[in-house]
Ligand SMILES: Cc1ncc(C[n+]2csc(CCOP(=O)(O)OP(=O)(O)O)c2C)c(N)n1
Ligand SMILES: *[C@@H]1O[C@H](CO)[C@@H](O)[C@H](O)[C@H]1NC(C)=O
């Protein structure tokens with residue numbers, strides 16, 4: 129609904145922009161004959177100007193179309209959809225409410241599915257970029273590869289793995305690229321995240337004499353406050369359509385996927401970084417176990433979540449402590465992974481869980497959500513139940529905005545405690561399948577293995593996990 133709905137969805141669309149997701153946001157606009165009348169309409173802020181919603185969306189979408197006339201509706205809608213797909217960004221489409229019911233000759237036949245030709249590299253630029261890169265990498269003693277979050281929009285995950293195989297290099301992921309390349313490959317080092325990297329990963333990446341970053345975003349989060357010990361003259365930065373080798377040269381109009389594939393055919397094999405990693409790597413100690421009556425610890429909980437993951441799972445990590453806990457999960461081949469690292473709007477994961485489970489019904493989705501974040505968007509559980517989704521929510525109740533406590537503490541970081549299982553049961557209202565449990569010690573996970581529960585119960589789970597506040 130015009131403005132009240134549009135402005136309500138604005139934050140979600142801004143999140144989609146930050147994550148390069150081609151969302152088509154459709155708003156029902158004022159009737160076409162209301163424009164230009166100087167009338168004040170309901171659902172506006174009380175001024176006879178209908179452009180407020182459009183002006184808000186101009187800053188968070190790559191294209192906006194306002195359809196007020198059937199004669200150009202077909203073209204405007206086509207252009208909006210094509211732009212969303214081409215740019216991999218959200219678009220805004222406002223359609224006057226009185227128009228959809230009206231016939232028009234441009235809409236009389238069934239639509240022809242449309243195909244967008246993929247963007248192609250400038251052939252000479254591609255060759256020059258590959259040539260310069262091969263020269264740079266082949267003289268390095270222990271080069272490494274690092275996958276960044278824009279691998280997804282460049283559809284270059286597979287090409288990246290082909291390059292790993294052809295080169296024998298060790299590779300890491302930036303935290304925001306988790307889920308875009310396999311973690312089961314022997315040459316996988318873990319997450320490169322400066323001082324908070326997986327053990328031994330930063331040592332190998334930062335001591336390499338050449339590193340190729342495929343699709344990185346270096347923001348304050350991913351670079352731990354710009355504290356990376358990286359040198360530009362050792363880096364090859366590959367963006368979806370651009371390559372920079374060291375401090376230069378730079379090549380435009382080079383598509384990442386084509387470039388990585390071409391590189392795989394030309395680069396000399398060198399597994400020195402991987403051999404060095406194997407030498408210094410110390411496998412983790414004994415598996416974690418908690419005593420039955422001990423208060424549940426986060427690392428023990430996440431060990432159980434780790435054991436639940438299969439290629440048919442997907443993990444959603446909400447902003448907050450869950451980011452850091454989920455980042456440590458080792459994803460089996462095919463296991464999905466989503467979090468909103470660039471935008472980081474709390475509450476994102478509940479809506480994202482609803483959407484992901486609906487879109488990828490072949491996956492069992494496991495969301496790890498803090499109490500503060502859950503309270504922002506809890507009502508989406510209602511639609512999950514109505515749509516008979518079977519997702520699993522681990523609600524980690526630490527009594528407040530714990531991650532914020534680390535940054536700037538104050539009474540505002542404490543939130544009202546809810547009876548979360550009772551809340552979900554109230555939403556469930558005896559209809560459909562739902563199973564909740566409140567867990568505060570290790571005894572639950574001792575007596576009923578979650579994995580066994582999972583087999584029997586194909587329903588929405590909400591584990592309300594209490595973790596003692598630090
Ligand atoms: C919409 C929005 N408001 C405020 C913030 C700032 N913020 C970041 S994390 C966080 C607290 C999250 O609390 P919770 O979900 O309980 O996670 P915890 O760190 O306690 O595990 C807040 C308020 C934000 N990221 N997004
Ligand atoms: C890696 O490259 C360096 C420099 O070209 C070379 O000296 C070294 O032998 C190579 N190592 C392996 C294992 O291929």
Ligand SMILES: *[C@@H]1O[C@H](CO)[C@@H](O)[C@H](O)[C@H]1NC(C)=O
Pocket residue numbers: 547549550553
């Ligand atoms: C929370 O709700 C559950 C389920 O309705 C109930 O059994 C429990 O007593 C409630 N907890 C508290 C502290 O009231």
Ligand SMILES: [Mg+2]
Pocket residue numbers: 498499500524525526527528529530
């Ligand atoms: Mg919390």
